Amino acid sequence: xxxxxxxxxxxxxxxxxxxxxxxxxxxxxxxxxxxxxxxxxxxxxxxxxxxxxxxxxxxxxxxxxxxxxxxxxxxxxxxxxxxxxxxxxxxxxxxxxxxxxxxxxxxxxxxxxxxxxxxxxxxxxxxxxxxxxxxxxxxxxxxxxxxxxxxxxxxxxxxxxxxxxxxxxxxxxxxxxxxxxxxxxxx
Numbered sequence: 001x002x003x004x005x006x007x008x009x010x011x012x013x014x015x016x017x018x019x020x021x022x023x024x025x026x027x028x029x030x031x032x033x034x035x036x037x038x039x040x041x042x043x044x045x046x047x048x049x050x051x052x053x054x055x056x057x058x059x060x061x062x063x064x065x066x067x068x069x070x071x072x073x074x075x076x077x078x079x080x081x082x083x084x085x086x087x088x089x090x091x092x093x094x095x096x097x098x099x100x101x102x103x104x105x106x107x108x109x110x111x112x113x114x115x116x117x118x119x120x121x122x123x124x125x126x127x128x129x130x131x132x133x134x135x136x137x138x139x140x141x142x143x144x145x146x147x148x149x150x151x152x153x154x155x156x157x158x159x160x161x162x163x164x165x166x167x168x169x170x171x172x173x174x175x176x177x178x179x180x181x182x183x184x185x186x187x
Contacts (some may be wrong), residue, residue: 001070002015002033002104004104004149005051006038013053029165034150042044042155042156044154045114045152045154046152046155046177048112048114048115048152049115049150049151049152049155049159049161050161051111052111052150053150053161053163053172055109055111056076056093056109056111056148056150056163056177057163057170057172059093059094059095059107059108059109059110059171060075060076060095060130060163060165060170061096062095062097062106062107063075063076063095063106063107063132064132064136064138064168064170065129066095066106066132067097067132067133067134067136068097068132068134068135068136070097070134071099071134072097072098072099072100072134073097073098073131073132073133073134074097074098074106074131074132075095075096075097075098075129075130075131075132076093076094076095076096076130077093077094077096077127077128077129077130078092078093078117078128078131079091079092079093079108080092080109081093082094082105083103083105084096084103084106085127085129087127089117089118089119089128089129090117091110091111091112091113091115092108092109092111092115093106093108093109093110093111094106094107094109095107095108098112108173111150114120114152114153115150115151115152116150116151116152116153116181117148117149117150117151118147118148118149118151118181118182118183118184118185119148119149119183119184119187120146120147120148120149120184120185120186120187121149122140122141122143122145122146122147122160123140123141123146123147123148123185123186125140125141125142125143126139126140126142126143126146127139127141129141130146130165132165132168136168137167137168138165138166138168138169139169143186144166144167145164145165145166145167145186145187146165146186146187147162147163147164147184147185147187148162148163148164148184149161149162149163149177149181149182149183149184150162151177151181151182152181153179153181154179157176158174158175158176159177159181160174160175160176160177160181160182160184161173161175162174162184162187163176164184164186164187166187170179171187
């Protein structure tokens with residue numbers, strides 16, 4: 001007679017991971033995450049720099065548009081109180097329109113603390129203030145142009161973006177600003 005073997009299901013027949021397999025999987029994931037972290041950190045820093053430059057461009061464009069639309073003078077400048085211009089560079093900026101002796105804040109932006117802000121010689125000489133005339137031309141003190149340098153110190157490669165206003169044209173230029181975050185040149 002033929003005998004049939006019977007398998008009895010027990011606790012060892014339950015499908016799943018053993019503790020050793022789980023530990024190896026977690027260890028492999030930890031190694032992969034450790035390798036990816038510096039790249040992710042650089043991505044975040046680069047995105048903050050780009051977003052800050054875009055915000056400064058938006059401030060300048062808002063001021064220029066308001067100057068032309070309202071036939072009034074408007075400025076982009078650093079501010080400590082969010083309502084008036086300050087001469088010292090900082091990470092808080094406003095777009096301010098002056099019409100009939102009344103100042104109106106059009107837009108304000110606060111850049112992240114990791115962004116280093118530097119002024120070109122023209123901008124520093126003009127009190128760190130971009131001004132747009134009612135016909136849309138820019139002025140930086142007695143000059144027609146100036147640049148604001150935004151930089152992230154611990155970012156490799158192009159760690160700076162220069163935002164410029166020249167004759168009413170707003171532009172950006174990425175550059176390697178070195179670890180010391182050197183200031184921009186005048187355009």
